[in-house]
Amino acid sequence: MVSFGSSSSGPQFWIASDRLNDRKVAFYSNFLLKETAVSHLVSIQAQVRDPAAVIAACTRLKLSAPINCTVRLFSAQETGLAVQLPGWKYPVVCQTESGELKYDDFGGRWGDRGELDRFLQAYAVEKAKIEARRQGHSVTEQQLADGSIRVQIAVAG
Template structure:
């Protein structure tokens, strides 16, 4: 039986943040207090390509803090790529915890299709 699911993502899992960074070939995230343009934020700092300041993920509140100066200091598409990568990695982590097999397929429109086989059989 097949089911299609849409996922609304909250950034709450440090392991999935790390996996998303690896997936996108980003530097490893750094835990701590991070300076943004005119403020600071505490959490996991992720440095996106060509962003002046990192995105900071507070896993306790699921809040993201960043300053991209309305796109002048960082392209929103890079943040969207990170959020998509996080969602995929988090779904894979949770499926595997339950003993399921996961297969991933990139689609032409930029979406990613995950097929999860219950029971681990491929």
């Protein structure tokens, strides 16, 4: 879940792992946006498109650096940034041109989906930080007890 809000110190948002849709090959993470200043909910489809944020997420999680290559999954070959998650038989392939993730975890038997949740959470946090800093804003973050990560962006100016 991602929620945005405002305070006297600037806009804030929180990012936490979302429950994954049970898709075997193609994956899109759905995050729920909640605007706290206005009472409405908006659903968006988050896509993994930024190679720098993929690298930063891997570094954050102490994973091996992603490799741009073609990998063999159980029944297919996929090309993109290959990320090897802990305990996964096959890597997750980030196709940054389309934003899709390709993987085969055999319904969780070949990899714990919680590791994919952690990677997507780390990607979302790192992407938010990259974009905020690109626009000249400062960023702080805090790990919360429930596993979510609070990212606060102080808007410059």
